[in-house]
Amino acid sequence: MNLKMLTLSSAIIFGLASTANAADADIRFDGFPDFDSSLKVLLPDFEKKTGIKVDYLMNNHGDHHTKLTTNLATGSGAGDVIVVDVEKIGPFVASGGLVNLSEKYGVDKYQDRFAAYAWAQGKGADGGMYGIPVDLGPGVMYYRTDIFEKEGVKVDAAITDWDAYIALGKKLKKDNIFLIASAADVAQAIIFTTVPEGEGLYFDKEGNSVVTSERFVKAFTVAKTIRDNGLDARITAWSNEWYEGFRNGTFATQLSGAWLLGHLKNWIAPDTSGSWAVSNLPDGIYGSWGGSFLSIPKQSKNPDQAWALIEYMTTNPDSQLTAFATIAAFPSNITTYDDALFDQPIEFLGGQKARQVFAEVAKNIKPVQPGKGDHVARSIILENALMQVLDEGKDIKEALAEAERLIKRRTRNM
Template identity: 75%
Template sequence: MKLKSITLAAMVSAAAVGSVQAEENIRFDGFPDFDSSLNVLLPDFTEKTGIKVDYLMNNHGDHHTKLTTNLATGSGAGDVVVVDVEKIGPFVASGGLVNLSASFKADQYKDQFAPYAWAQGQGSDGSVYGIPVDLGPGVMYYRRDLLKDTGENINEVIKDWDSYIAYGEELKKNNVYLIASAADVAQAIIFTTVGDNEGLYFDAKGEPIVTSPRFVKAFTIAKEIRDKGLDARITAWSNEWYEGFRKGTFATQLSGAWLLGHLQNWIAPETSGKWGVENLPNGIYGSWGGSFLSIPKQSEHKEAAWKLIQYMTTEREVQLKHFETIGAFPANKTTYDSPIFNEEIPFLGGQKARLLFADVAKNIKPVLPAKGDHVARAIILENALMQVLDEDRDIKEALAEAERLIKRRTRNL
């Protein structure tokens, strides 16, 4: 999942409770808001196992850059590492992670997890290298007050992309933007309308499919939103983005369910009650983020590391506490009958939003990651899409060039 983009490097030891003496020390490497969850979970883990856990947090980008170096050099990584869904494919392909199926019989837990998430943590050999710890069901957060000002109905707004854009035109009359960035709409369509036997960017044979109708449609709708002046042109995880949530600069945000934790905990807690959440427009279901726990081969404490992964992913009450603390939706399906899902969420105006999150999670189809996904994502979303939105480049021309670049840059992967 995409998390708080701040630099944070903290080494904090969880104190053992009672008279238990810590027998072994391990380190957990991740990114915020995992530290908030670990502060709650680790004392109980240490009490139960005698294993003491330090943690090292860096912002999302720096964490993965550091981990790339650690795995390449064979040193410097924690014993347990968090890997974002966008990075799991290349990290598994790097060969630097422990085969959890072979080493710890991890497949015994397969049926506990959302099928699409379990598949994402597998390598081409069918073994699992990352256990899902949380999911990112794709949803649309919206400002209730700004919706009310237009007199629109949320069900009508999300009916299809035309009605979503029409809502943006009504908002514009009140000097409010529809969304922070039109690029988020393109990403939503790309991520949630994957065809059978397709990956996000490649087909079953490993050939790029970025000139297909899915990408043309995604770019076309995003371009319409930009051309009509309906997006604020604000990049996610920037200070402007945070301020936009606080001030009501934009009325909707397409994201993963996990955004709730950030909004209520630190981005815009003062806006409590002004937000609601709904399905993505046009009846689409898809994943928007998610995280995995893995063990680097270089770890000297693999058994203890596996115990922590088991604790955080296979224990129902721990998954629920992780969910309750930072809003990270559980990857473990055994949690979905918990009473917590029926609780009203004050930040969302009393909405029982977790029921929506669960419904989305159950409707997401498995999409297998490819080792070239990170390369394709950068070329498509960070390069080609920006050329179309910012430089008015022809959509089909931009996608054709992107396909050529993807083929060239993934040739030797």
């Protein structure tokens, strides 16, 4: 769901939540917040229909995936059903520790029910499905309607292209309002949403790095322009300052996935209800900002019961819509998109029928095949090279060339 680049950091306190005593449970679901909120609503019906009792373990996003990496490597300790973020699905599938759901449960019969790009991401090199998409992250721009109205800005004009978006930032700066929390989010948006056909996020179909291409140069250039003009608040996502920024109107826009709505509404900034709306991303781009998959580790002693839960949470339209209404986890199941829920106004977003915007974005996202080295490249590009450019003034092409050398070295034996 999230995230998604979205990611929940250690700012969220580790917690264990269970629907039954672990000793009484038939299977365990391992995930990260806000999955526990949706499970509280979904599991009573599931348990009543199937007789399968489910316990669930929630860790913050980073710790959850670190734990799973160890679990899959050692062959023990994982739940029967695990949530895998889109950023991790490639390497987790490549690890060999997940059940081939196509082979064991014939899941390919469900392919037409899911967004094509998300279904492709759950596949392995052998064509089998190892992760069923449970939610998507259509990328949108959240913006403060009160600030836009005060500034006399029309959102459509502000997102025409990146120049218009930057011009908005310069206008806001005069009133001591930042355009966005971090310029890095803009770079991420461009990198993730302008992938040429036949390429992955960081590698081409032959596995060669593409991080010195024009897509990355443009992403870094736009982000650096925002930073150099003092238009971003230089606030890291999922920090206390980030939460306060949403609550206090420190920044006027935030690029993120549909799932952010649930976090804003439920715990980050509930008191700002009515002050937000969403639009398409700037520059006419469409892309995914996060998303989650459900998988079964080979170490599970109860794979059939685990599959029953995955099937219930993904192929059942009612379950998908319940999660959407509860935590704004956008459905991966496209058969839900004609439901009346999509036409309902969202109070937190000032009555906007924002689910229609999410659906439009989801329908326009093109498939991008994940690569097994994506997590390595992402860390090098977004956490190292980009920060060197934004924080230290390093030359963009030099930073990307150095990043490519590191990526080649660290993925050589993958």
